[in-house]
């Protein structure tokens with residue numbers, strides 16, 4: 001008799017709430033099947049090419065058979081040396097890479113792996129209520145619980161650490177923060193990290209700072225690292241990514257630095273479940289970090305010009321839309337009396353423009369939508385004009 005396999009996902013995976021980005025994908029596919037050409041400003045996938053010098057470093061590395069075997073679990077000496085130099089030059093932070101650094105196949109995987117290494121059923125994690133999805137999803141996958149930390153427009157989307165209930169603070173194993181922020185474009189000065197480090201110390205909580213957008217700031221002082229705070233490494237680990245800074249999203253490369261126990265936990269989880277990050281990619285990334293001072297400014301200028309093109313177009317169309325000073329996103333309120341999904345679906349159906357509904361980033365994101373600056377400035381300028389006209393027609 002034929003037995004047909006019934007393959008159930010484990011309870012944690014099957015129990016995750018629906019992924020809003022999958023629903024958005026479904027709606028995009030539906031529109032495309034109906035023949036609509038779409039301008040996709042939904043996903044934050046950089047469209048800028050990797051700089052030719054980095055490509056050269058990657059291909060040179062790949063031609064060397066010494067890169068062809070399994071990589072070392074934690075990272076190659078060359079990448080570690082570049083991480084140490086980058087952290088010292090950019091942030092004035094000294095890292096001992098033998099115990100305080102780890103190469104990652106992207107910050108996303110690294111964040112999830114660290115959460116899985118630290119949390120389990122009965123544990124609690126503190127997550128902003130507007131969040132990059134993997135923060136909460138990895139906590140749920142581990143079987144632990146999430147407590148939301150408010151992140152409100154009236155506070156310029158700076159986390160309200162004082163709103164954390166004392167019993168939650170005591171119970172929590174970790175707190176994740178992300179500035180410059182996806183999706184809101186908010187940024188903070190060192191003073192915020194001083195408060196976050198103090199909170200982590202007082203409550204015996206690991207502070208996880210996601211610094212994926214550290215180099216995408218427009219004007220003002222460069223974004224600080226939480227590790228600049230005195231004594232931060234006792235309680236803090238920080239995630240860096242080369243995806244946006246060097247348009248290397250497809251190479252899957254980032255790194256974690258900071259608290260040696262957190263790095264040890266991450267290394268232990270990774271070595272039990274996989275191998276390290278490919279050596280050739282680490283060597284290309286090392287080149288990128290070594291030359292960040294020359295390589296980053298053109299990328300930063302490109303995103304700034306795109307942001308400015310959209311802002312000018314909004315203003316010319318009568319919409320005084322907020323303009324962020326960091327990240328590669330605009331975070332805008334949906335028109336009055338319209339919900340996120342109605343607005344998103346209308347833009348797809350009527351204007352062929354895809355944006356992300358704010359609720360994709362949690363309940364705190366409701367009432368907003370995110371635009372990714374992943375097309376040339378002229379296309380974005382036209383899209384802003386179209387959105388402003390649609391907004392005016394929907395608000396009546």
Ligand SMILES: Cc1ncc(COP(=O)(O)O)c(C=O)c1O
Nearest residue numbers: 106107108132182212241243254
């Ligand atoms: C806040 C934030 N952290 C981390 C990542 C992931 O970075 P990586 O490509 O290095 O996995 C992203 C990607 O969009 C992000 O927005």
